[in-house]
Amino acid sequence: MNLILKLLAGMLVGALLGLFAPADVVRGLLTFKALFGQFLNFVIPLIILFYIMSGIASLERNSGRLLGLTVGLAYLSTILAGGFAFAVAHEVLPGLIAEGIHAAARHEQALEPFFTVDIKPLFDVMTALGLAFIGGIGISATGATSLRRVADEGRNIVEWVLASALIPLLPFYIAGVFAGMAADGTVFDTLKTFGVVLLLAVLLHWVWLAVLYTVAGTATGRNPLRLLRTMLPAYLTALGTMSSAATIPVTLRQARAMPVRDEIGDFVIPLCATIHLCGSTITLVSCATAVMMMTAGLDVASWSTMLPFILMLGVAMVAAPGVPxxxxxxxxxxxxxxxxxxxxxxxxxxxxxxxQDSFGTACNVTGDGAIAVAVDAAVPAAVAVGDEA
Structure with a gap:
């Protein structure tokens, strides 16, 4: 919540400076935005490489039917949630937002940064993905402990960069963005659109949770409303923590209350905290669709473009940083x-x-309970954690 307040303050201060501050002040903010953007582009491939490699490698600790079923259900839920979000956003948003309101330059005298610095990434995003897959699967298959340590320690370094530099500086970056939009005359339409998109994302979270628990309850002969009501404390806890990992104790307690067998809950809930990201995917897909509609020069993606993006998104966010x-x-x-x-x-x-990160996290966490119910019903009691089916 503290980060959200800082971001809102950054948006407000940036908009006010863009509207009323001297041009040199706005150009100073734009200079910081440009420098931060270059640094962000440099770090992005490292985030993908180390987080995905470490996340995939960590799956080797358990094997057999239980792991395969949990990962399969979590990934299926994530990509179906993304497809559902795109279908709804593609149909609903054109009638609710002003298209093309955000452009790189609205007039010939658009303000520019004082200077920029070009920081080249070590490799591009697709190269990072390829290395992450090969490294993660290779570590899992061969038990390469040294490389596993490199992946985990690299993840720790990237997480430290995120927590100590990128996340704290985000409000200033956002302030620069909104100062530029205010100077261009697009800030008010953008803020209006923000409210519409955020409301739609939260509504989609709730609908998807209803779908998950209806399917899980119907398949197992349980009352979906009772299951969902049991998981409500985990939802409310995640709203405050904004972290699936920090909410694990509450999620685990409520999963057992549904009830889910202890050995199933102890395995499924911590694993799903890193791989089941249905709420985050709904948010990213719906917001991406809105930004494409808002931005002049960006075409709204078709299914042929968005489906591969959703499939990759379900993997790219595996073991996402434990920071808001x-x-x-x-x-x-x-x-x-x-x-x-x-x-x-x-x-x-x-x-x-x-x-809306708190709502997305709450959807992720609450959805973990539906996955646990399904796995509990599908895996016989004789199949122990770590045994091959």
Missing amino acids: GGGVMAALGLLASMLGFGDASLALMIALYVA
Whole structure:
């Protein structure tokens, strides 16, 4: 919540400076935005490489039917949630937002930064994904402990960069973005659109949770409303923590109360906290669709473009950083490489995502309970954690 307040303050201060401050002040903010954007582009491939490699490698600790079923259900829920969000956003948003309101330059005298510095990434996003897959699967298959340590320690370093530099500086970055929009005359239409998109994302979260628990309850002969009501404390806890990991104790307690066998809950809930990201995917897909509609020069993606993006998104956010906004940080590379987002569009995505991060996390956490119910019903009591089916 503290980060959300800082981002809102950054949006407000940036808009006011863009409207009323001298041009040199606005150009100073734009200079910081440009420098921060270059640093962000440099870090994005490292986020993808180390988080995905470490996340995939960590799956080797358990094997057999229980792991395969949990991962399969979590991934299926994530990609179906993304497809559902795109279908709804594609149909609903054109009638609710002003298309093309955000452009790189609205007039010939658009303000520019004082200077920029070009920081080249070590490798591009797709190279990072390829290395992450090969490294993670290879570590899992061969038990390469040294490389596993490199992946885990690299993840720790990237997480430290996120927690100590990128996340704290985000409000200033967002302030620069909104100062530029205010100077261009697009800030009020953008803020109006923000409210519409955030409301739609939260509504989609609730609908998807209803779908998950209806399916889980129907398949297991349990009352979906009773299951969902049992998980409500986990939902409310996640709203405050904005972290699936921090909510695990409450999620686990409520899963057992549904009830789910202890050995199933102890395995499924911590694992799903890192791989089941249905709420985050709904937010990213709906917000990305809105930003494409808002941004002049960006075409709204078709199913042929968005479906591969959703499939990759379900993997890219595996073991996303345990900090607020970690999901969007892990997705920035895909937004840029697969959907053509520029720096300004990525900044809008960060602002939109973090503003509702608590609701997305709450959806993720509550959805974990439905996965646990399904796995509990599908795996016989004789199949122990870590045994081959």
